[in-house]
Each structure stands twice: as structure tokens, then as C-alpha cells.
Amino acid sequence: MTVPTRAELRAHLVRTMISGEIATPRQNNLLHYRRMAMRNPYYLLGMDLKPTWNEREILRVMVERVGVNPDPMHLYGDDTIDPDLTIDAIEAMGERIGLAARRRERVVLATGHPATLTPVYQAISRALTARGCTVLTPAAGWSYETETGYGYEDREIVYAPEGVAMLEGQGRTHHTHDAAPMEAMLAELARDSESWPDLAIADHGWAGAAGQAGIDTVGFADCNDPALFVGAEEGKIDVAVPLDDGVSAQHYAPMTAYLLDRAGLA
Known part of the structure; x- marks a missing residue:
């Protein structure tokens, strides 16, 4: 894919609602902030x-x-992610991946x-492996x-290509x-100091557990x-890129191209 300019990427992020006015409702954001303040694991x-x-x-x-x-009194309706903050963080993430x-x-x-x-992760992995x-x-x-909305179910770590x-x-x-899967991965890696990761590229609890373990960690996070x-x-997380993490997968392709170009891996 052709690498977009910053202005082109910004327009794309807003058009696809990755940033700008996004689909995550304000009331959901505030609920999650409250639950985090209450230290819900x-x-x-x-x-x-x-x-x-x-x-x-x-x-x-x-x-x-x-x-x-x-506005703390904005309790319902739409919320926003600043596309310029998204791009700034993508650039910082690209610099750390380029260093790796x-x-x-x-x-x-x-x-x-x-x-x-x-x-997105697969493209980064291919570029780093190369x-x-x-x-x-x-x-x-x-x-x-793990507990789900339907009771308790088994989950297993698998690897995509x-x-x-x-x-x-x-x-x-x-x-x-959940952070437990990354904690299990790190527990296995800790048995051999030669295998300890220098960098984690992740989201949600995968990223949180890696950052908590002291690993350089970059990744993506939604406004909720x-x-x-x-x-x-x-200082536990090196870079958190703000974006709506639930849009159609193909819409992240221009962002990925921009990220890899910033990393010197395009």
C-alpha cells in the first residue's frame, strides 16, 4: 500500500471513525473510568x-x-479521539519499532x-522478522x-501466522x-534469560501485563x-496509541503503512 501523508492519514482516520467522532459512547467511557478507579482487575x-x-x-x-x-458533565452521547494524538502516538510507536x-x-x-x-500485528511481525x-x-x-457472559469457558493461547x-x-x-495469558507467556520465557523479550507490541491485558513486568511495551487502546x-x-507503557479498536480490519491498512514507514520498515 502507498504510504499516506500525515494529512491523508488524518482524513482517513476521521472518515473511518478510527479517530475523531467515534462509535464508543461517552457513558461507556465514564463507566470504565469509574470501574478502573475502583480498581476492578x-x-x-x-x-x-x-x-x-x-x-x-x-x-x-x-x-x-x-x-x-x-467536560465532566458530558455524560451521554458521542465521544471523541483526537486524530492528531493518534498520529503522534503512531509515530512514537514507529520509532520504537524501528529501534527494535x-x-x-x-x-x-x-x-x-x-x-x-x-x-496490523502480522504486518509488523513480517517487517521485523525480515x-x-x-x-x-x-x-x-x-x-x-475464564468467566464470560455465558458462564465459565476454557480459553487457550494460539498463534496466528x-x-x-x-x-x-x-x-x-x-x-x-485478560492479563493471565501474557503472564503465562512471560512465566515460560523467564526460565531462560536469553529468551526474555526486549519489546512487547500488544493491547489490553496482553500489553498491561508486559508493561507491568518491565518490558518496553507499545500498543493500541480505545477511549474506554x-x-x-x-x-x-x-511509565509502565511506552506508547499507547488511541484509536477505536473495533472498526473493520481493512480500515487499519493506511495506518499500518504509515507506522511501518515511520519505523523505516516500509
Whole structure:
């Protein structure tokens, strides 16, 4: 794909609602901020964040790092992600991935959004592998029981082509916020210091657990997932790219091209 200019990418992000006025409703955002402030583990995404984070401070971070509406009395309706903040973070993420390529680092890639973000991670993995990086695939087949809206179900770590970790169960891949799978991956890698990753490229609990473990971590987060942005504020996450992580997969292709170009991997 032709690499878009910054202006072209910005227009694309707004047109496809990856950024700008997005589909995630304000009331859902505020509910998640409240639950994170209450230290609900599901919303901490595997990080041990400071207990002093309250709803007001979380909103402040989300205004500064994501571009959500700053009015605390805006309780219902649409919310926003600033496309310029998205692109700034994509550029920062590209710089860190480019550094990984130059250093030929060991990398783990994982997504809690297999239906939408997998092609982004696969493109990054192909580019890094071509530059001599090692893409790690630990704990394949590791499984656990997790609570769902339908009761308890088994989930298993599987790897898509190009070494992107995700969860599978009942014959299909699943959205997840859980940190447990990344924690299992890191527990296996910790047995051999030569296999410890230099960089994690991930989202949701996969990213949070990696950042909590002290690994350089870059990834993507929606405006209703405040923990990664608060984690960035605390220095646990290197780069969190704000975007709607649930649009059709093909719409992320221009962003991916721009990211890889910024990394020097296009």
C-alpha cells in the first residue's frame, strides 16, 4: 500500500471513525473510568497502578493523551479521539519499532482484538522478522478457565501466522481484556534469560501485563480502556496509541503503512 501523508492519514482516520467522532459512547467511557478507579482487575489490564487514581484524574489523562471530551458533565452521547494524538502516538510507536529492528530485538506480539487488529500485528511481525528480529511464541496451548457472559469457558493461547498471540475457545478466537495469558507467556520465557523479550507490541491485558513486568511495551487502546494510558502516565507503557479498536480490519491498512514507514520498515 502507498504510504499516506500525515494529512491523508488524518482524513482517513476521521472518515473511518478510527479517530475523531467515534462509535464508543461517552457513558461507556465514564463507566470504565469509574470501574478502573475502583480498581476492578478487569479494567486495570494486568497493571498494579497507583491507588490514588480517581475518576477526575483518569478523565484528565484521557483528555490529554486521547482527546476525549473534557467536560465532566458530558455524560451521554458521542465521544471523541483526537486524530492528531493518534498520529503522534503512531509515530512514537514507529520509532520504537524501528529501534527494535536496528537492534534485532526479541519481540512478542499479542492482541485481544483478533477480529480487527490481527493484520496490523502480522504486518509488523513480517517487517521485523525480515530485519532479523526474533518473534517469540511461548506458551502455545496454555489454557485457563475464564468467566464470560455465558458462564465459565476454557480459553487457550494460539498463534496466528507471523506469531501473533490470541485466545481461542469453542472453535473461534475471542476478544479479551485478560492479563493471565501474557503472564503465562512471560512465566515460560523467564526460565531462560536469553529468551526474555526486549519489546512487547500488544493491547489490553496482553500489553498491561508486559508493561507491568518491565518490558518496553507499545500498543493500541480505545477511549474506554483507560488503564494503558494511565500506565503510560506512570511509565509502565511506552506508547499507547488511541484509536477505536473495533472498526473493520481493512480500515487499519493506511495506518499500518504509515507506522511501518515511520519505523523505516516500509
